[in-house]
Amino acid sequence: MLRRLLGMIPTLAVISVLVFTVIQLPEGDIVTSTLDRLSATGVEMSDERVRNLRAQYNLDQPIPVQYLSWIGNFITGDMGFSYLYARPVNELVWERLGYTLLVTVGALLFTWLLALPIGIYSAVRQYSVADYAFTTAGLIGLATPNFLIALILMYLGYTWFGLSFGGLFSPEYLNAPWSWARFVDLLAHLWIPVIVIGTSGMAITMRLMRANLLDELRKPYVTTARAKGVPPLKLLLKYPVRIAINPFISTIGLLLPALISGEAIVGVVLNLPTTGPLLVQSLITQDMYLAGSLIMLLSVLTVVGMLLSDLLLAWVDPRIRHERA
Amino acid sequence: MFRHGLPRRSGAGLWIVLALAAGSSLSANAAEPDWPAAWLEPARTASQLGIDSFSQSPVLEGQGLPPVEQRLPDDPVVIASLDSMGAYGGTARIIADDRSMFISPEGLFTISPDHKTILPNLAESWTYSDGGRRLTVRLRRGLKWSDGRPLTADDVLFTVNDLQLNSGFMPVTLPDFIGLELHAADPWTLVFTFPEPNPFFINYVAQSPEYFLMPKHYFREFHPDYASAGAIDARMEEMGFSSWSAFMITSMQKRLFPDLVNQPTLNAFQAEGLTPGLYTYRRNPYYFKIDPEGRQLPYIDAIEAQDVRENEVAVAKASTGQLDFAGVRLPTQDIPLLKLGERGSGIKVNIWNRLHGSDLSIQANMNIADERKRALFNDVRFRRALSMAIDRDEMNEIIYFGRGTPRQVTVIPDSDYFEPEFATAYAEYDVDAANALLDEIGLLDIDGDGLREFPDGESMTLTVEYVDTETPKQVSMELVASYWNAVGIDARQRLIDRELQYSRAIAGELEMTVWHADRTTDILFPINPDFWAPRKLAASLAMWSEWSRWYLTGGSLGEEPPPEIRQLQLWADELATTMDPERRVQLGKRILAANAENVWTIGTVGLAPHPVVTSNRLRNVVESGLWGWDIRWTMPYHPATWYLDQ
Numbered sequence: 001m002l003r004r005l006l007g008m009i010p011t012l013a014v015i016s017v018l019v020f021t022v023i024q025l026p027e028g029d030i031v032t033s034t035l036d037r038l039s040a041t042g043v044e045m046s047d048e049r050v051r052n053l054r055a056q057y058n059l060d061q062p063i064p065v066q067y068l069s070w071i072g073n074f075i076t077g078d079m080g081f082s083y084l085y086a087r088p089v090n091e092l093v094w095e096r097l098g099y100t101l102l103v104t105v106g107a108l109l110f111t112w113l114l115a116l117p118i119g120i121y122s123a124v125r126q127y128s129v130a131d132y133a134f135t136t137a138g139l140i141g142l143a144t145p146n147f148l149i150a151l152i153l154m155y156l157g158y159t160w161f162g163l164s165f166g167g168l169f170s171p172e173y174l175n176a177p178w179s180w181a182r183f184v185d186l187l188a189h190l191w192i193p194v195i196v197i198g199t200s201g202m203a204i205t206m207r208l209m210r211a212n213l214l215d216e217l218r219k220p221y222v223t224t225a226r227a228k229g230v231p232p233l234k235l236l237l238k239y240p241v242r243i244a245i246n247p248f249i250s251t252i253g254l255l256l257p258a259l260i261s262g263e264a265i266v267g268v269v270l271n272l273p274t275t276g277p278l279l280v281q282s283l284i285t286q287d288m289y290l291a292g293s294l295i296m297l298l299s300v301l302t303v304v305g306m307l308l309s310d311l312l313l314a315w316v317d318p319r320i321r322h323e324r325a
Numbered sequence: 326m327f328r329h330g331l332p333r334r335s336g337a338g339l340w341i342v343l344a345l346a347a348g349s350s351l352s353a354n355a356a357e358p359d360w361p362a363a364w365l366e367p368a369r370t371a372s373q374l375g376i377d378s379f380s381q382s383p384v385l386e387g388q389g390l391p392p393v394e395q396r397l398p399d400d401p402v403v404i405a406s407l408d409s410m411g412a413y414g415g416t417a418r419i420i421a422d423d424r425s426m427f428i429s430p431e432g433l434f435t436i437s438p439d440h441k442t443i444l445p446n447l448a449e450s451w452t453y454s455d456g457g458r459r460l461t462v463r464l465r466r467g468l469k470w471s472d473g474r475p476l477t478a479d480d481v482l483f484t485v486n487d488l489q490l491n492s493g494f495m496p497v498t499l500p501d502f503i504g505l506e507l508h509a510a511d512p513w514t515l516v517f518t519f520p521e522p523n524p525f526f527i528n529y530v531a532q533s534p535e536y537f538l539m540p541k542h543y544f545r546e547f548h549p550d551y552a553s554a555g556a557i558d559a560r561m562e563e564m565g566f567s568s569w570s571a572f573m574i575t576s577m578q579k580r581l582f583p584d585l586v587n588q589p590t591l592n593a594f595q596a597e598g599l600t601p602g603l604y605t606y607r608r609n610p611y612y613f614k615i616d617p618e619g620r621q622l623p624y625i626d627a628i629e630a631q632d633v634r635e636n637e638v639a640v641a642k643a644s645t646g647q648l649d650f651a652g653v654r655l656p657t658q659d660i661p662l663l664k665l666g667e668r669g670s671g672i673k674v675n676i677w678n679r680l681h682g683s684d685l686s687i688q689a690n691m692n693i694a695d696e697r698k699r700a701l702f703n704d705v706r707f708r709r710a711l712s713m714a715i716d717r718d719e720m721n722e723i724i725y726f727g728r729g730t731p732r733q734v735t736v737i738p739d740s741d742y743f744e745p746e747f748a749t750a751y752a753e754y755d756v757d758a759a760n761a762l763l764d765e766i767g768l769l770d771i772d773g774d775g776l777r778e779f780p781d782g783e784s785m786t787l788t789v790e791y792v793d794t795e796t797p798k799q800v801s802m803e804l805v806a807s808y809w810n811a812v813g814i815d816a817r818q819r820l821i822d823r824e825l826q827y828s829r830a831i832a833g834e835l836e837m838t839v840w841h842a843d844r845t846t847d848i849l850f851p852i853n854p855d856f857w858a859p860r861k862l863a864a865s866l867a868m869w870s871e872w873s874r875w876y877l878t879g880g881s882l883g884e885e886p887p888p889e890i891r892q893l894q895l896w897a898d899e900l901a902t903t904m905d906p907e908r909r910v911q912l913g914k915r916i917l918a919a920n921a922e923n924v925w926t927i928g929t930v931g932l933a934p935h936p937v938v939t940s941n942r943l944r945n946v947v948e949s950g951l952w953g954w955d956i957r958w959t960m961p962y963h964p965a966t967w968y969l970d971q
Contacts, residue, residue, distance in 0.1 A: 081565040086575045088565040096601055151637060158645055165642045167602050171418060171629050174603040271633050273601035281634075286824070 004310075008303050015299040016074075020067045023292050059288075070289065074296060080289030084282065089293045092278060099168060100274040104258055106190060107197035112248070115202050119209025120241060123217060126210075138203035147269045150196045154270070157192055166271030168193075196266050209244060216240035249316055253309030256301035360438045360947070361405040364963065367445050368614075370400040376619045382413040382608060384626045390610050391473070393621055399467035401615045402446075404963055407945045410616050411624035411968025417649045417943065420633040420642065421604050426958040427628060427650055428583045428606065429965070431591040431613075432534020433462060433481075434527055438961035440680075440739060440951055441847035443527045447476065447538075447591065447613070457522030457904040462515040469611040470589035474542050478509035483541035487550055488577070494570045499536070501529050501852075522902045524909075525852045532848055532957065535580040540589040547572060593623040593965040604630040614965055624968035643938040646670035649969065652677075652937040652952065657725060657797060660936050675937045675946065676728065680953035682845035683734045683928030684796035686856060687711075687789075687805065691925070692833050692871035692884060697779060701766070708924040709751045710762035714812045716754040720804050721930050724797055733928035734842045734857075735917055736850050737951070742913035750921035752928070759812045770813055777813040787816040791839040792826050798839050801929055823864070831862040833870040840865040842928070846955040851900055851913065857920045858893035859886065868926055893919060942970045 059066070073080060079089035115138070122131040141149075157163040164170045173185045216222065217240055225235050264276030271277075275294070282290035314320045363369065371377070379401070381393040390396065419427050435446040445451070451462045468476040485507045488494045495502075504520035517526065530537055545551035547560065547569050557569050566572040579585055584604065586596045591613075594606035606628040614622045633639050639654035644666030655663065663674045689702040689711075701707050717731030732748035768777040768785065779785050789806070793799040799820065806816045816837075821829075829835045842856045843849075855861045859872040866873065869890070874883025876894050886894070893916055900912040920926075935952040947962045 081567070083575070086566075086579065099601075151641070154638070154641065158641075158647075164647055165645070166633060166638050167631065169602070171603070171631060174629070174631075175598055175600060175605060269635050269638065271602065271631070271635070271638055277634065 004307060008307070011303060012300060016071050016296055017067070019292055019295045019299065020063075020070065023286075023288055023295075024063060070292060074293060079293035079297070082282070082287050082290040084285050084287040084290065089290050092290070093275060093294070093297070096273055096275045096278060099272065100263070100276070102190070103168075103193050103197065103263055103272060103274055104255060106194040107201070107263075108255060110194050110198035111201045111205055114198075115205035116209055116245070116248075119206045120213060120236070122206065122210045123213035124236065126214065131210075134206060135203075138206045141199035142203035144199075146196055146200055146266045149199060150192070150266050150269045153192045153196060161188070163188060163192075166269075168272060193263065193266060193270050193272055196270070197263050205248070208247060212244035212247060213240055216244050243317075246313060246317055250309045250313050252312060253305030253307070254302070256305035256308070257298050361407060363403075363405040364438050364961070365442070367450075368402045368404060370402055371615065371619065372400050374403055374617065376401075376403065376615070376617070379615060379619045379621065381610075381621045382624075382626055384414065384608070385610050388610075396469065396473070396611045397467075397615065397621060398465050398469070398613045400465065401621075402465070402613055403617055404614045404622060404966055405617060406966040407947060407962075409944065410618060410620075411944060411966065412971065413620070413624055413968075414626055415942075415969030415971055416627040416629055417625050417967075417969060418940075419628060419630050419648055419650050420639055420654060421630040422633070422639075422653045423651055424584075424604065424606070424628070424630045425582055426652055427630075427964055427967075428592050428594045429960045429963075430534045430580075430583070430957060431593075432531060433464075433537060434531035434534075436531050436848055436956050436961050438947075438950070440737070440956055440961065441741065443531045443848075446531075451527060453524065453904075455518075457524050457902070458519050460517040460519070460523070460526060461510070462517070464513040464515070465613070466513060468591070468613050470540050470542075470591060471595045471609040471611055472543075472589045473611055474540070474589065476538075476540075476591065477512045478515050479512065480539065480541045481515055481537055482507060482509055483545070483548075484537055484539040487548060488539065488573060489536065491550075493549070494573060501526070522904050524904055525901060528848050528852055532955065535577060538591065539577065539580075543589055544573065544576070594628055597627075602632055604632065606630070612965070616966070623965040643672065644670060646672050646940055648938065649940040649943040650938070650946070650967075652935070652958070655936045655938060657933055657935060658800075660726065660934065663936050663938055666938075671941045673939050673941060675939060675948050677935045677937050677950045677952040678932045679796070679935045680737055680843060680845055680951045680955055681796060681931055681933065682736060682842045682856075683732060683931040684729070684841055684933050685798060685801050685805075685927075685929040686734045686840045686842040686865075687837070687927040687929070688835075688840065688866075688868035689787075689837050690833060690835055690867055691869055693836055694833075695836075698836065701768075704766060705923055706762045706766055708927065710759040710766075710812070711809065711814070712751045712924050712927045713753065713755045713762075714759040714814070715752075715805055715808050715927070715929060717752060717929055718754065720801060723804065724800055725930055725933050728934040729930040730932045731929070732931045733921060733924070734926045734931075735921065735928070736845045736847075736913075737932065740845070740847050740850065741910050742847070742850060742917060744914060744918070747917045747921040748928075748931075751924050756812060763812060763814070768813075775813060776810075776815045785815065787814065787837055788819065789816055789837040789839065790819045790821045790826070790829075790835055792823050793820055794823070796841040796933070798841075802839060805929065826867075827864040830864045830867040831870055833867075835867040838867045840867075842926075842931075843953050843955060845931075846951070846953075849955045851909065854897050854900070854913070854916055856926060857916050858897040859890060860894055860897055889919065889923070944968050944970050 070080060077090070079093065081087075082089050082092055085092055118134045122134055125131055154165050158165060167174070168186055168189045169182070170185050170189070173182045176182050222235070222240060225239065226232070263272065263274055264280050266272070267274045267276035268280055278290070279294045281287070282294060379393050379397055417427065432446055433448040434443050434451075436442075437444050447465060447468060448462045449465045451460060453460055464476070464478060470476055485502070485505070489502045490498060490505065506518045508516055510516055519526065547557055549557060549569060561567070561569060561572060564572065566575070576585065576588065583590065583592055583594065583606070584596050584599065586599060590609060593609055593612050595609045596604065597607045598605045608623055608626050612622055616622060633642065633654065636654050636656055639651060640656070640659045640662060642648050643651035643655060644663045646666065660674065660676070666672050667674055689708065691699065691702045693699050693702065712733070721727055721729050721731050730748070731752060733750060733752050735747040736743050738748075763777060767780045769780070770776060771778045771782045777785060789802060791798055791802070802818055806818060809816045826835070826838065830838065844853045844855065855863070855866055859866070859869040860876050862870055862873050862877065869886070871884040872886035872890055875885055876883075896912045896916050900909060900916070903909050903912065937946070937952065939946045945967045950959075950962055952958060
C-alpha cells in the first residue's frame with residue numbers, strides 16, 4: 001500500500017514535466033493569442049510589444065524556471081493564474097466542480113442502471129429478439145456523435161417541454177439562490193447532459209456485461225448450482241453477476257479524471273458550467289497555467305483513481321484480497 | 326445610404342424560395358434606412374430643447390440614490406428613438422458575445438450612422454488649431470461615473486499620461502500615441518498636441534474610446550505614481566496578478582467587453598455578476614443621456630447574457646425566440662433557418678451588411694523566398710488572371726443567397742474615397758482572358774494533365790494556408806480553388822492555427838493566405854489603410870511583410886519596396902496628416918486606384934448579408950445597418966434607446 005503511494009510520486013513528476021513541455025510546444029502563447037484577439041483594435045503586434053507583454057506576464061524567464069515556479073505552486077495547492085479569465089485557476093475550478101460531479105455521476109448512474117440490467121438480460125436471453133434490439137440501440141448510441149445527440153435533445157426539450165437551450169438552469173434561475181423551484185429547474189435540464197454523456201458509454205457497458213456474464217454462465221459451478229436446485233434468479237445475481245461486474249468496479253477510478261475532461265465537447269455544445277469547456281478554452285487560447293494545472297489535476301486524479309479502483313476491487317472481490325495476503 | 330449604389334441581383338433564387346417557404350416577405354430587407362434626422366447631427370441637449378423636468382426608471386426608486394436631476398450631467402444629452410419612445414423596465418436576454426453590441430461603448434466622441442462623421446458625445450465640442458497639430462476638446466459639465474464620482478479631464482490625463490505614455494506600463498508606445506502630449510487647460514478642457522498634423526485623431530478616439538477613459542479615482546490605488554509599492558504588491562498578490570501593469574493591461578483590454586464588476590463605467594449598463602454560465606448587467610444610474618421627454622436612458626433595466634460558445638446553440642436559441650438580440654454568432658449560411666423561426670417564434674430577422682469590403686482578401690506573398698514564386702506573384706498578369714478566373718456571381722449565389730456584392734478588396738460605396746471601378750476592376754468572370762494571361766506568362770500545360778507547369782516543365786502548386794474564422798473562408802476557398810483548377814492552376818488548401826498564421830505572416834513565410842478586409846469605412850480607412858499600403862506587420866497582412874518591415878524600421882530591416890509600392894506608403898503617410906479635405910480624397914483614391922489596377926490582393930464577395938435577430942418585444946432596433954468593427958457594430962444606432970414592449 002505504502003509502496004503504491006510512493007510509486008505515484010515519480011509517475012506524477014514525469015507527467016508534470018511532460019505536461020509542461022507539451023503546453024509549451026505549440027507556436028505562440030497567451031500573449032500572441034491575446035494580441036491576435038485584439039488585432040482588430042489596431043494593437044500593434046510588433047516583436048517589442050510581444051516581448052514587453054511577456055515580461056509583464058513573467059513569460060520571458062527560462063522554461064525550467066517557469067516550470068519550477070509553476071509546479072512549486074501546484075504542490076502547495078495554488079494552481080496559478082488564468083490570464084484569459086483574469087482570475088485564479090483555483091476559483092475557476094472550484095466553482096465548476098460541483099456541477100461537473102453532478103453531471104458525471106448522473107451520467108454514470110444512468111448508464112449503469114440501464115445498461116447493466118440490459119446486459120444481464122441479453123446474456124441470459126442470448127440471441128433473442130430483445131438482445132438484438134438492445135444491441136442495435138446501444139450501437140446507434142455509440143456511433144452517433146455526442147454533440148449531435150445533444151443538439152437533437154436540446155431541440156426536443158425545447159419543442160416538447162419548452163426548456164431553454166443549453167446550460168443547467170433556465171436563465172431566471174441561473175443566479176437565483178437555491179430553492180425548491182431552482183432544484184426542479186435543475187432536474188428539468190440535467191436529464192439532457194446525463195442522457196447525452198450516458199448514451200456514449202451505454203453500448204460498451206451493455207456488451208461488456210453481456211460478454212462477461214456469458215463466460216461465467218458457461219462455467220461448471222453454475223451448472224452445479226442449477227442442478228442442486230438454486231432458484232434461477234438468486235443463482236444469477238448471487239454468483240455470475242457478482243463476478244461479471246468486477247471489471248466495472250475497476251473503472252470507477254476513471255471517473256475521477258472524467259470529472260475534468262469527460263464532458264468537454266458535450267459541455268461546450270450544451271453550454272454547461274463544468275470544467276470540460278474550461279479545459280478546451282484554455283488549450284485553444286494557450287492560457288498556460290489554466291491548461292497546465294487542469295491537465296496536471298487530471299493526471300493526479302487518474303493516478304489516485306486507479307488506486308481507489310484497486311482498493312475497491314479488493315474490497316468487493318475476496319479472491320484479490322486473498323491473493324495479496 | 327450606401328445601399329443605393331449596390332448592384333442588386335434580382336435572381337436571388339435560393340434565398341427567395343426559402344424566404345417564401347418561411348412565409349415571410351423580403352420587404353424588411355429592402356427597406357430604406359430611415360434614421361431620425363437628429364442622429365446625423367451633434368446631439369441636442371436638454372436646455373436647447375427646453376426640457377426642464379427629468380424622470381427615472383421606477384426600479385431606481387428607493388435605492389437611496391440622489392435624485393435623478395443630480396445624477397444627470399448639468400445639461401443632459403437628448404437622444405431620439407428610431408420609432409417610438411420606450412417604456413421602462415424588463416431584462417433583455419442575449420448571449421455573452423453580443424454584449425459589446427448591446428452595450429455600446431461611450432467615449433469622448435461617437436460615430437454618425439452615415440458611417441463617416443464624428444459627433445460629440447461625452448465631449449461637447451472640439452477644435453483643431455495650429456494647422457492640425459493641436460486639438461482642444463471640451464468635456465460636458467457634471468458627467469459622472471457609474472459610482473457617482475465626477476468625470477473630469479483628470480481621468481483622461483491619467484489614462485493617456487500615466488498609462489499609455491508610461492514606459493512602465495507601455496514599454497512600446499502605441500503608434501497613435503507616439504509624440505502625443507496632453508494637458509488640461511481647466512478641469513473640462515483637454516489640449517492634445519501632436520508633432521504632425523493629426524486630423525484623424527478624433528476618429529481613433531471615437532472608435533477606440535477604451536484607450537482614453539479609465540476612472541482615475543478607481544485605478545490610482547493600483548498605480549505606482551499614486552500608491553506605495555508595498556500596498557500595490559499586496560493587492561496584486563491577493564488578486565493573483567504578477568504586476569500592476571499586468572492588472573492594468575487586463576483591465577484595459579477587458580474594457581473592450583463591458584465585463585468589469587466594480588470598476589466604474591460610463592456605459593448605459595454596469596456589470597453586476599459574472600458566473601460560469603451567465604453575465605448580468607444592471608442599468609447605470611448615472612448615465613448621461615435622456616429621451617426627448619426628459620426620461621433617463623436606457624429604457625431597459627437589466628441584461629442577462631448567457632455564455633454560449635457554439636454557433637449552433639446561438640442559432641437555435643435565436644431562432645426559437647429565446648434571445649431578444651443576437652448577431653455576432655449567427656452565420657450567414659443560417660439565414661434560411663432563422664427565417665423559419667420568424668413563423669412562430671416571435672422573432673424578426675433583420676439583414677444587416679457586414680462592412681467587410683470583401684469577405685475574403687486572397688493574398689499571394691510578393692516577398693516570398695522562393696525565387697520563381699516571387700517572380701510569379703510580382704507579375705501583375707498572374708494576379709489579374711487569378712482574379713478573373715473567379716466566378717464571383719456564382720459564389721454570391723451559392724454562399725450569400727445572391728445578397729452580397731461581388732467585388733474586389735476596397736472601401737464601401739458610401740465612402741468619400743470610393744469609385745465604382747475600384748470594386749469591379751478585374752472582377753468580371755473571364756476564363757478566356759485568364760487563360761490568355763497565363764499563357765502569355767509562359768505557364769503552359771506541358772505534360773497534358775490539365776494543369777499548368779513552370780516553363781521548365783516542373784509542376785506548379787500554390788499552397789493556400791489560412792484560418793477559417795469570422796467569414797465563410799473555407800467554403801469560399803473551395804470554390805475559388807475549383808475555379809483556378811479550371812484554368813489549370815493547382816491550388817492546395819491547408820487550415821492552420823491562428824498562432825501559426827500570425828508568426829508566419831509577419832515572418833513572410835506564408836505562400837498564400839486568406840483574411841477578411843474591414844477598415845473600409847471613412848472612420849478607419851484614412852488611419853489604417855493597411856490592406857492597401859504596406860505599413861504594418863500583422864496576421865492579416867501576409868502579402869508584403871518585408872516591405873512593411875522596411876517601412877517600420879526606417880529601412881534598416883526588410884526589403885526596400887519597388888517605386889510603385891513606396892509610393893503607396895508615401896501617399897498613406899500624407900493622407901493621415903494633410904488638413905486639406907480635397908487632397909485627402911485625392912490621395913485615398915490614388916491608393917485605392919493603384920490597388921484596383923494591380924490587384925495586390927484579390928477580393929471575392931463583400932458587404933455580405935449578416936443576420937441580426939431581434940425578438941418582437943425588442944423595439945427601436947434599425948432594420949438594416951452596417952455590421953462591423955469600424956463603427957463598433959451598433960454605436961451609430963443608439964442601443965440605449967432600445968426597449969422591451971412588455
